Structures are given as structure tokens and as C-alpha cells.
Amino acid sequence: MTGDTHLLVVDDDERIRGLLQKFLARNGFMVTAARDAAHARRILAGLEFDLLVLDVMMPGEDGVSLTRDLRRTLTVPILLLTARGETSERIEGLEAGADDYLAKPFEPKELLLRINAILRRAPTPVEAGPKxxxxxxxxxxxxxxxxxxxxxxxxxxxxxxxxxxxxxxxxxxxxxxxxxxxxxxxxxxxxxxxxxxxxxxxxxxxxxxxxxxxxxxxxxxxxxxxxxxxxxxx
CATH class of the missing domain: 1.10.10.10 (Winged helix-like DNA-binding domain superfamily/Winged helix DNA-binding domain)
Structure with a gap:
């Protein structure tokens, strides 16, 4: 599912953001990174992505809130990352419209497996939007x-x-x-x-x-x- 597959990674931690960007790029994805929800919105206004990886715990607007708002206009798959793995928070994220949920800390390989699983089950529209x-x-x-x-x-x-x-x-x-x-x-x-x-x-x-x-x-x-x-x- 790689090649021209474009991911947006949103995380306020610069170190984690950089590590994710490098790891996913090494595994064949095109990767764009954003430092917070506001930055992500600016990027999403001009570009289309195949999947979003959003950190839940961010200053300002958190990942769940961003997911809920994006779902009003976008159908792009969303994977949420969080430092807390409580059932209630996981359910809240899924109810907001996330496709999957991964608790930190996680193995990079597990993230890759989750991303590929989401992409495999994502519907392919008969008439794809502008690429x-x-x-x-x-x-x-x-x-x-x-x-x-x-x-x-x-x-x-x-x-x-x-x-x-x-x-x-x-x-x-x-x-x-x-x-x-x-x-x-x-x-x-x-x-x-x-x-x-x-x-x-x-x-x-x-x-x-x-x-x-x-x-x-x-x-x-x-x-x-x-x-x-x-x-x-x-």
C-alpha cells in the first residue's frame, strides 16, 4: 500500500514527529508532518492524504476534537496515537470517527501494521477524487x-x-x-x-x-x- 501513499503525521513532540516521519518514509510512504491541529488544518486546506496519524494529547485542540471536526467534511482514514490507553478514551476516539487507535509507547512495526491494515480496508471509490x-x-x-x-x-x-x-x-x-x-x-x-x-x-x-x-x-x-x-x- 506504499509507493504514492501520502500520510500526514500530527504530533507536538518534535522528536517523535521526526522519528515517525523518517521511519514511515523509509518504509516507502510519502510523509508530511504537522506540529499541532492548527498546522494540520492549514496543510489539509491545500493537500489530500491517504491516511492521517494524529496524536491525541496536543496543546490547544487535541486529536479527538480534531478528528470529530474533520469527519464533518473528510472521509480520509484516521489513526489516533495516545500516551493513555484507557478504554473510555479509546472509545471516545473511535466515536469521534477514528479508524483505529494505538497507545504509546508502541513498536514502530506495530504502527506500520496498523497503517497497512487501515489502508487495505479503506474503500476505493469508483471515481476517485482529484489526485x-x-x-x-x-x-x-x-x-x-x-x-x-x-x-x-x-x-x-x-x-x-x-x-x-x-x-x-x-x-x-x-x-x-x-x-x-x-x-x-x-x-x-x-x-x-x-x-x-x-x-x-x-x-x-x-x-x-x-x-x-x-x-x-x-x-x-x-x-x-x-x-x-x-x-x-x-
């Missing part, structure tokens, strides 16, 4: 073919939009300049193709300016020596 490719603070809406930075839509030219669709269809796979030229429906023939490959290079440079924090050191739209270009999300 996103995450490129740092930028996200690409696969359904709409749109690039967003937070709540701001990034304007793409027709060619840039076509390139994003091509790269999004083969995430993590190098695509040659020749293939890009062909996919874009450009003129063929040695002289024309060489010119078109150079034109693709220019379009890649422009696209990087809209995706990368530092276009000169691309992190997400990478150059693969001898193979072309490759989109590598977080």
Missing part, C-alpha cells in the same frame, strides 16, 4: 491538469501543460527529448527534430521556473544524463 503530485510547495492536479502553489493557480502555457501531462503519466521514469518531441506532436526529420529538441530544452527551463525553488539546481524536474528528463515528486 495530486506533490513537488515541494507546488502540487499538480492530475484530474484537471493544473499546477498550484498553495491556493494560487500557476499559469501554464499549452506546451508547459502538455509537458506536465507527459511527465505525470511516467513519474520517476526518464523521458528522452526525442520522445517528448514526438509526444508533443512536433515535426520529425533530423534537422527539424534537433531544433525541436532544443525547443523542448527551453520549455523545460521555463517549466522549472514554475516548479523549482532553485531552477538552476532542479530537485523535481531532473535531468538524467544520457536519458532525458524525469519528474521526481516528494
Amino acid at each position: 495530486f503530485i506533490h513537488l515541494g510547495p507546488v502540487r499538480y492536479d492530475l484530474g484537471r491538469g493544473e499546477l498550484w502553489h498553495g491556493e494560487s493557480l500557476i499559469r501554464l502555457t499549452a506546451t508547459e501543460a502538455a509537458l506536465m501531462r507527459i511527465f505525470a503519466s511516467k513519474v520517476g521514469e526518464p523521458i528522452s527529448r526525442q520522445t517528448l518531441v514526438e509526444e508533443l506532436g512536433r515535426d520529425k526529420g533530423s534537422a527539424a527534430e534537433t531544433a525541436q529538441e532544443r525547443a523542448v530544452d527551453v520549455q523545460i527551463t521555463r517549466l522549472r521556473r514554475k516548479i523549482e525553488g532553485d531552477p538552476r539546481e532542479p530537485r523535481y524536474l531532473q535531468t538524467v544524463r544520457g536519458a532525458g528528463y524525469m519528474l521526481m515528486p516528494e
